[in-house]
Amino acid sequence: MTMVHAPLPAAKTESSSASVAGRPRGLSLAKARPWFLLAPGLFILATLMLWPLVQVFLFSLQDYGLREINTGEQNWIGLENYAKALSDPQLWTVVLPNTVGFAAVAVFATVAVGTLVALLLARLGTVWRTIVSSCIMVAWAMPAVTGTYVWTFIFDADRGVFNQVLQNLGLMDESYNWFTNQWSFYAIVLLNVVHHGFPFVAITVSTIWDFKVFAQVYLMPGGNGGNRSVLNLGVWSYVESFGQNKYGFGAALAVLLTLVLIGITIVYIRSLMKEDEL
Amino acid sequence: MNPRRSIMSRAGTGIAVAAVLIFTLFPVYWMVSSALDKKASSGGQSLLPQEFTLDNFAFVLTDGGFGTFLRNSAIVALVTVLVSAVVCLLAAVAVARFRFRFRTTILMLILVVQMVPLEALVIPLFLQVKSLGLLNSILGLMVVYVALSLAFGIWMLRGFVAAVPVELEEAAYIDGASWWRMFRSILLPLVMPGLVATSIFSFITAWNEFIFAMTILGSATDQYTVSIGLKSFFGLHSNDWGSIMAASTIITIPVMIFFVIVQRRLSAGMVAGAVKG
Numbered sequence: 352m353t354m355v356h357a358p359l360p361a362a363k364t365e366s367s368s369a370s371v372a373g374r375p376r377g378l379s380l381a382k383a384r385p386w387f388l389l390a391p392g393l394f395i396l397a398t399l400m401l402w403p404l405v406q407v408f409l410f411s412l413q414d415y416g417l418r419e420i421n422t423g424e425q426n427w428i429g430l431e432n433y434a435k436a437l438s439d440p441q442l443w444t445v446v447l448p449n450t451v452g453f454a455a456v457a458v459f460a461t462v463a464v465g466t467l468v469a470l471l472l473a474r475l476g477t478v479w480r481t482i483v484s485s486c487i488m489v490a491w492a493m494p495a496v497t498g499t500y501v502w503t504f505i506f507d508a509d510r511g512v513f514n515q516v517l518q519n520l521g522l523m524d525e526s527y528n529w530f531t532n533q534w535s536f537y538a539i540v541l542l543n544v545v546h547h548g549f550p551f552v553a554i555t556v557s558t559i560w561d562f563k564v565f566a567q568v569y570l571m572p573g574g575n576g577g578n579r580s581v582l583n584l585g586v587w588s589y590v591e592s593f594g595q596n597k598y599g600f601g602a603a604l605a606v607l608l609t610l611v612l613i614g615i616t617i618v619y620i621r622s623l624m625k626e627d628e629l
Numbered sequence: 630m631n632p633r634r635s636i637m638s639r640a641g642t643g644i645a646v647a648a649v650l651i652f653t654l655f656p657v658y659w660m661v662s663s664a665l666d667k668k669a670s671s672g673g674q675s676l677l678p679q680e681f682t683l684d685n686f687a688f689v690l691t692d693g694g695f696g697t698f699l700r701n702s703a704i705v706a707l708v709t710v711l712v713s714a715v716v717c718l719l720a721a722v723a724v725a726r727f728r729f730r731f732r733t734t735i736l737m738l739i740l741v742v743q744m745v746p747l748e749a750l751v752i753p754l755f756l757q758v759k760s761l762g763l764l765n766s767i768l769g770l771m772v773v774y775v776a777l778s779l780a781f782g783i784w785m786l787r788g789f790v791a792a793v794p795v796e797l798e799e800a801a802y803i804d805g806a807s808w809w810r811m812f813r814s815i816l817l818p819l820v821m822p823g824l825v826a827t828s829i830f831s832f833i834t835a836w837n838e839f840i841f842a843m844t845i846l847g848s849a850t851d852q853y854t855v856s857i858g859l860k861s862f863f864g865l866h867s868n869d870w871g872s873i874m875a876a877s878t879i880i881t882i883p884v885m886i887f888f889v890i891v892q893r894r895l896s897a898g899m900v901a902g903a904v905k906g
Contacts, residue, residue: 483649496839
C-alpha cells in the first residue's frame with residue numbers, strides 16, 4: 352500500500368456543537384459523538400492491527416512453536432530469539448543488505464521515475480496526456496502477483512524473451528539464469544516494483560512511504576527461501592514461522608523488520624518533509 | 630524559444646513518451662499476447678503472436694479453477710469495500726469535523742499503523758483467525774482486509790470531509806435539520822467522490838493481497854482468491870507459460886479496464902484526499 356505525506360489538518364471548526372450549545376444534553380451528546388463515530392474503526396484497528404503488534408513482540412520473547420500453539424503453554428526465553436538472529440552472519444551479509452539496500456534503492460527509483468513522468472505529463476497536450484496516463488493506470492492496475500509472474504516469464508532462462516533477444520542480437524551465447532545471482536534477482540524485483548509503484552507518484556505528484564515487498568520476492572524463482580543469497584527479512588520471518596513452525600524466532604525477525612522499516616521511514620520523512628509540514 | 634530548440638525538445642518529449650509507453654505496456658502486452666499464442670505453451674514464441682488460440686483461456690477457466698477464484702475474490706472485495714467504506718466514513722467525519730481529546734494521537738496512530746509491514750502482522754493474525762475457527766475460509770480473509778484498508782481509507786476521506794465548507798452544515802442546522810439529516814443530505818453527497826476513490830483503493834487491496842490469502846486459506850482450494858489461485862496454478866503448471874499468462878490476464882484485465890474508466894475520478898480523488906489534507 353502506498354501512502355502520501357500530508358500535513359495534519361487543523362480542524363476548521365469547533366465542531367457543530369455550537370448549534371446545540373445551551374442544551375446540556377445536546378452538549379454532552381455532541382462531545383460523545385466523535386467517539387461514537389470512531390468506535391467501529393478504532394475497535395478494528397485496535398484488535399486487528401495494534402494488539403497483533405503487541406502480540407508479535409510477546410511471541411518474539413518465547414519459544415513459540417506448534418506445541419505451544421496447540422497446548423496454549425508459554426515458554427518465555429527472554430531475548431534468545433534476538434540473540435540468535437543478530438549473531439547469524441547471514442543477517443549482516445545477506446538479509447539486511449537485501450532488505451535495507453533494496454528499500455532505499457526502490458523508493459528512490461520509484462519517486463524519481465514517477466516525478467519525471469509527472470513532469471512529462473505536464474508538457475503534453477490533452478490527447479497525449481490522456482493516452483499516457485491511461486497507460487500508467489494500466490501498469491498500476493497490474494496486481495503484484497501477476498506482475499511478478501510476468502517479469503519472471505520475461506526473464507526466464509529458457510523461454511524468456513529477454514534472453515532470446517540478447518541471443519538473437521549476438522550479445523550472449525548461452526541462456527543465463529538471472530534469478531540465481533543476488534544482483535540480477537533484485538534488479539528484476541526493482542523493475543517490477545518501479546513498474547507497479549511509479550504511477551501513484553506520477554499521478555498524485557507526491558511521494559511514497561512504501562517499503563513493502565513480499566510477493567514480488569517470494570514468488571520469484573528461489574525467492575521463497577530456496578536461494579539463501581536473495582533472502583530478505585520479511586521472507587526469512589515468513590519461512591521460519593510458517594515453514595519451520597518457529598513462530599517465536601519468526602516473530603523476532605518480524606519485529607526487527609518493523610524497526611528497520613520505521614527507522615528508514617523516519618530518515619526518509621526527515622529528508623523529504625519541511626519542518627512546517629510536520 | 631528558437632525553432633531548432635523547439636524541434637529538439639519535441640523530439641525529446643517524443644522519445645520520453647515512447648520510453649514510458651514501452652515500459653508501462655510491454656509487460657501487459659507480453660502477458661496478453663503470450664496468453665493468445667499457441668507457441669507460448671509449446672516454445673518458439675516470438676515478439677509478435679504467431680498462432681492465435683483461446684485454448685489457454687478455456688483451460689484456465691475450467692480445469693484451472695479460475696471461475697471459482699474470480700468469484701471468491703469478487704465476494705471478498707465487495708464485502709471489504711462495503712464494510713470499510715462505512716467504517717472509514719464515520720471515522721473520517723469524527724477526525725475532520727470534531728475537536729476532541731486524543732484527536733492528534735489517533736491521527737498519528739493511523740499513520741503509524743500504515744507503516745507496519747504485513748509480515749509482522751501475519752503471525753499473530755494467523756493465530757487469531759485460527760482461534761476464531763475462520764482458517765481456510767474467505768470469511769477470515771474479509772475480516773483482515775477490512776482492517777488493512779481502514780487506515781488508508783480514513784486518512785484519505787478525512788481530506789474530503791474537511792474540504793466540505795462548514796457553512797453548508799451550519800446552514801442546514803439553521804434550517805432546523807438534525808445532525809443525521811445534515812449528514813445524509815449535505816455531507817454524504819459532497820464526499821461521494823472521496824468515497825468512490827477510497828472504495829477503489831480497498832477493492833484493489835482486497836483483489837491483489839497475497840500474503841494473508843496464502844496463509845489463511847491454506848490448502849482450501851475452493852476458497853482461493855485470484856492471487857493465491859495464480860500461485861497454486863503456477864505450482865501445478867510451471868512450464869505452461871501460455872496458460873499462466875492466460876490466468877494472469879483473466880485476473881488483471883477486469884481491474885485494468887475498471888481503472889482506465891474511473892481514472893479521472895480516481896486521480897482527482899487521490900490528489901484531493903491525500904495531498905491537500
